[in-house]
Amino acid sequence: MxxxxxxxxxxxxxxxxxxxxxxxxxxxxxxxxxxxxxxxxxxxxxxxxxxxxxxxxxxxxxxxxxxxxxxxxxxxxxxxxxxxxxxxxxxxxxxxxxxxxxxxxxxxxxxxxxxxxxxxxxxxxxxxxxxxxxxxxxxxxxxxxxxxxxxxxxxxxxxxxxxxxxxxxxxxxxxxxxxKEITLTDEEFETYSKFTKALFQHKNKKIKNALIDSRHIICNLDKKEIKSRFNDIENEKLEKYLTKRVIVLSPEEILYISKELNPIFND
Structure with missing residues (x-):
């Protein structure tokens, strides 16, 4: 053996x-x-x-x-x-x-x-x-x-x-x-998968910091550019999420964040 x-x-x-x-x-x-x-x-x-x-x-x-x-x-x-x-x-x-x-x-x-x-x-x-x-x-x-x-x-x-x-x-x-009967499109699940992987690299950090540190999983932007884009966010609900720790996010909340942030990360 x-x-x-x-x-x-x-x-x-x-x-x-x-x-x-x-x-x-x-x-x-x-x-x-x-x-x-x-x-x-x-x-x-x-x-x-x-x-x-x-x-x-x-x-x-x-x-x-x-x-x-x-x-x-x-x-x-x-x-x-x-x-x-x-x-x-x-x-x-x-x-x-x-x-x-x-x-x-x-x-x-x-x-x-x-x-x-x-x-x-x-x-x-x-x-x-x-x-x-x-x-x-x-x-x-x-x-x-x-x-x-x-x-x-x-x-x-x-x-x-x-x-x-x-x-x-x-x-x-x-x-x-x-x-399960999946309700997400392949594209939505792929985006969700990337954000989930990035977030759980640092599951005890705040969401914003976790995504900055694992930005390479989602996009090719450098740290300075990502920080700048975070500062330009005007979505109050999303801003509140960014201060939470990864470990307390439900899968539905991760999905919401991935949908909202993916265009910001990849435009």
Whole structure:
């Protein structure tokens, strides 16, 4: 096993079956699995699904899984030996994965670019708490704000570190993501995404200072020019927001700020 690839395999059969039941996998489903490992979930998913797209970066582990699939005469698994962050995913409608912890954030953001019906994903417990962090709490984060407009986030179950081999140092949590009917255009969400990223680089600072310090994420203006444009703002409601701290902004308020400030930053 390669610790650098975050390989911790689920050996608790009850938890494995619980995860699969949460996903309600049936014969019409094409399931995407990231970090399939030796097939703990893959093989059981394949018995229920129309097809499983299993992505595994470690070529040695991938070959072990390939041999297991052949031995059990399972032919509905498309096994891809590659880096999930660098490839386009084939068409799927559900995601079920025990995710490698070190890619939890980028792979989750990548999922948001795809259409799917349901995702049942295992994360490090601390990360899972940030996915559904309440505004103003220590767990409120860019992740919470980004997921807000895209998915309903549901805590499904916790998984003890004792359920894995080798045993990780932390417990895990299984999260369900159900896409929302998004009301934003692609352009609006892209703008919202940039401002959210810029703001949460400095989540304990005042909004104005956070945006000045992270201006490069949104535009190519220098610090002096940004300050000058802030001084020219005549919107009283917006001016009040600029004195608040990032951590207390709701996603709706971030959206408002992004819509109001984007023309100022990019004209």
């Amino acid at each position: 390669n610790k650098n690839l975050g390989q911790n395999y689920l050996i608790d059969e009850n938890k494995r079956n619980q995860i699969i039941s949460f996903a309600n996998v049936n014969e019409d489903d094409v399931v995407l699995e990231i970090g399939s490992g030796i097939g703990t979930l893959t093989i059981e998913l394949a018995k229920r699904a129309k097809k499983v797209i299993a992505i595994e970066q470690d070529s040695n582990i991938c070959e072990i899984l390939n041999q297991r699939l052949k031995k059990q005469k399972i032919d509905n698994v498309e096994l891809i030996n590659d880096d999930a962050l660098k490839i386009e995913f084939p068409k799927f409608n559900k995601i079920v994965s025990n995710l490698p912890y070190q890619i939890s954030s980028p792979i989750t953001f990548k999922f948001l670019d795809y259409d799917f019906d349901l995702a049942v994903l295992m994360y490090q417990k601390e990360f899972a708490l940030r996915m559904n962090g309440e505004v103003g709490s220590k767990n409120y984060s860019r992740l919470s704000a980004m997921l807000y407009f895209k998915c309903d986030v549901k805590h499904l179950t916790d998984v003890s570190c004792e359920s894995f081999i080798p045993k990780p140092k932390v417990d895990s949590t299984v999260i369900g993501l159900t896409p």
